[in-house]
Amino acid sequence: MKHTIDNLPFTNSFASLGDAFYSKVNPTPFSQDSYLIHLNENAATLLKLDTSKQNTQRLTEVLSGQALPVGAEPLAMLYSGHQFGYYVEQLGDGRAIMLGEVSTDTSTRWEIQLKGSGITPYSRQGDGRAVLRSSIREYLCSEAMHGLGIPTTRALCLTGNNDEVYREQIETAAVLTRIAPTHIRFGSFETFFYRSQPDNIKTLADFVIKNYYPELLKAKNSYLELLKAVIDRTAKLIAQWQSVGFAHGVMNTDNMSIVGLTLDYGPFGFLDNYNPKFICNHSDYEGRYAFENQPQIGLFNLSCLAQALLPLMDVQAAKDALETYQQTYTHYYNQLMAEKLGFEKTDAKVDKLITELLEQMQQSGTDYTMLFRQLSLPETKPQELADMFIDRNSFNLWYSDYKNYFTVVNLNLDEQRKKMLLTNPKYILRNYMAQIAINKAEQQDYSEIDKLLKILHSPFDEHPDMQHYAGLPPDWADSISVSCSS
Ligand code: AMP
Numbered sequence: 001m002k003h004t005i006d007n008l009p010f011t012n013s014f015a016s017l018g019d020a021f022y023s024k025v026n027p028t029p030f031s032q033d034s035y036l037i038h039l040n041e042n043a044a045t046l047l048k049l050d051t052s053k054q055n056t057q058r059l060t061e062v063l064s065g066q067a068l069p070v071g072a073e074p075l076a077m078l079y080s081g082h083q084f085g086y087y088v089e090q091l092g093d094g095r096a097i098m099l100g101e102v103s104t105d106t107s108t109r110w111e112i113q114l115k116g117s118g119i120t121p122y123s124r125q126g127d128g129r130a131v132l133r134s135s136i137r138e139y140l141c142s143e144a145m146h147g148l149g150i151p152t153t154r155a156l157c158l159t160g161n162n163d164e165v166y167r168e169q170i171e172t173a174a175v176l177t178r179i180a181p182t183h184i185r186f187g188s189f190e191t192f193f194y195r196s197q198p199d200n201i202k203t204l205a206d207f208v209i210k211n212y213y214p215e216l217l218k219a220k221n222s223y224l225e226l227l228k229a230v231i232d233r234t235a236k237l238i239a240q241w242q243s244v245g246f247a248h249g250v251m252n253t254d255n256m257s258i259v260g261l262t263l264d265y266g267p268f269g270f271l272d273n274y275n276p277k278f279i280c281n282h283s284d285y286e287g288r289y290a291f292e293n294q295p296q297i298g299l300f301n302l303s304c305l306a307q308a309l310l311p312l313m314d315v316q317a318a319k320d321a322l323e324t325y326q327q328t329y330t331h332y333y334n335q336l337m338a339e340k341l342g343f344e345k346t347d348a349k350v351d352k353l354i355t356e357l358l359e360q361m362q363q364s365g366t367d368y369t370m371l372f373r374q375l376s377l378p379e380t381k382p383q384e385l386a387d388m389f390i391d392r393n394s395f396n397l398w399y400s401d402y403k404n405y406f407t408v409v410n411l412n413l414d415e416q417r418k419k420m421l422l423t424n425p426k427y428i429l430r431n432y433m434a435q436i437a438i439n440k441a442e443q444q445d446y447s448e449i450d451k452l453l454k455i456l457h458s459p460f461d462e463h464p465d466m467q468h469y470a471g472l473p474p475d476w477a478d479s480i481s482v483s484c485s486s
């Protein structure tokens with residue numbers, strides 16, 4: 001049975017934690033009606049939400065913050081965080097409001113959050129709004145990550161409103177509805193550590209364990225096990241980011257999910273040419289969040305979380321847990337990269353092949369996604385691969401070494417290619433693709449969002465009619481600049 005937006009089975013357990021953890025606040029309606037930009041059927045299915053035509057007007061009202069659905073208990077979550085390395089006490093949902101949680105079955109809960117739905121007690125100087133362009137970027141990228149098999153918050157709906165929003169210029173507003181099992185962040189714990197409120201740390205940890213890590217309930221020290229589990233999930237998540245060439249852009253601890261989801265899409269970017277020093281956020285002058293730094297920043301962020309959890313565990317045990325991060329990360333990363341090359345598992349030789357290939361790609365400015373995809377296609381000739389490098393001889397040497405190693409490990413490259421096609425995407429969300437969708441949307445044409453979602457939801461498929469999005473970015477892509485302004 002499907003639910004309309006007014007008979008969703010709300011459970012709202014986070015709200016039951018008490019007002020130390022959030023502020024109750026309703027969305028602020030716009031001064032004019034909102035319009036539906038896109039409804040993502042793929043995510044609606046997760047809520048068993050009925051999206052048939054006769055319901056879209058009410059859906060638009062509710063998911064733009066104009067009206068509340070039956071059963072909602074709207075709130076803004078409290079959190080702090082380390083931003084660019086420095087602790088900032090006063091953060092929290094400044095422009096996101098959670099309507100509540102919905103449980104469509106016993107095992108899954110989904111928080112429904114409206115981003116850009118007006119001011120909250122945590123808005124500081126902000127206006128509580130989100131502009132159309134950044135909302136489209138988050139909408140597309142969260143679905144792209146899902147398509148790539150990477151844990152992420154999901155995008156359910158995008159509505160627009162012609163009320164003016166002031167950024168560097170006047171823009172129009174949008175509200176993104178995102179859903180996730182939870183939006184709790186590392187920074188949610190940090191607030192209570194810095195306020196010396198260990199009871200609240202415990203309450204929050206108990207909530208997280210009970211709802212998202214129930215397998216740890218029986219553990220001898222479930223809090224330490226929670227830290228270990230978050231370390232593992234975060235290491236795996238970042239390894240997945242690196243393997244597809246994704247740069248998050250603002251890896252502050254308030255943007256780090258306690259359940260290992262990609263969270264809060266801002267000035268993210270996917271690599272075009274392989275450049276480990278890639279900085280996607282034009283406001284990140286020092287490159288703190290450069291692509292190659294992400295794994296190390298993961299450890300910094302986990303150390304902040306571990307510190308916040310210290311009242312619940314032994315210092316040495318927490319340190320020992322953090323010590324495992326590097327090895328865990330490397331294990332996941334090497335395994336993913338081995339699979340991209342068509343091997344079943346990593347070993348010293350495979351690791352060396354990966355390093356050598358990436359070095360050559362860096363020197364030649366080879367497109368990261370295209371090279372791995374070309375490598376996976378049965379029809380690709382070695383010559384075509386070599387053409388992607390400046391120093392073809394070095395590449396040819398690498399390639400014969402690579403091919404030979406399949407015989408050593410008793411595999412057949414041609415057979416492995418079937419699997420490689422399922423791990424090396426043909427399509428990623430390059431900035432210029434999102435920009436095309438944004439430019440059209442600014443002219444009230446939302447068709448590109450839908451077209452892009454089709455390829456991003458199945459990025460390993462061929463989609464012959466969308467071939468134009470599988471090549472190198474056009475020259476004008478260089479002029480796109482993304483910053484924290486959103
Ligand atoms: P972000 O960089 O989007 O992860 O946001 C960092 C912090 O600033 C969070 O506490 C946000 O809620 C808050 N924030 C960002 N933009 C706005 C805005 N337009 N109005 C109110 N708060 C905002």
Ligand code: MG
Pocket residue numbers: 254255264
């Ligand atoms: Mg954030």
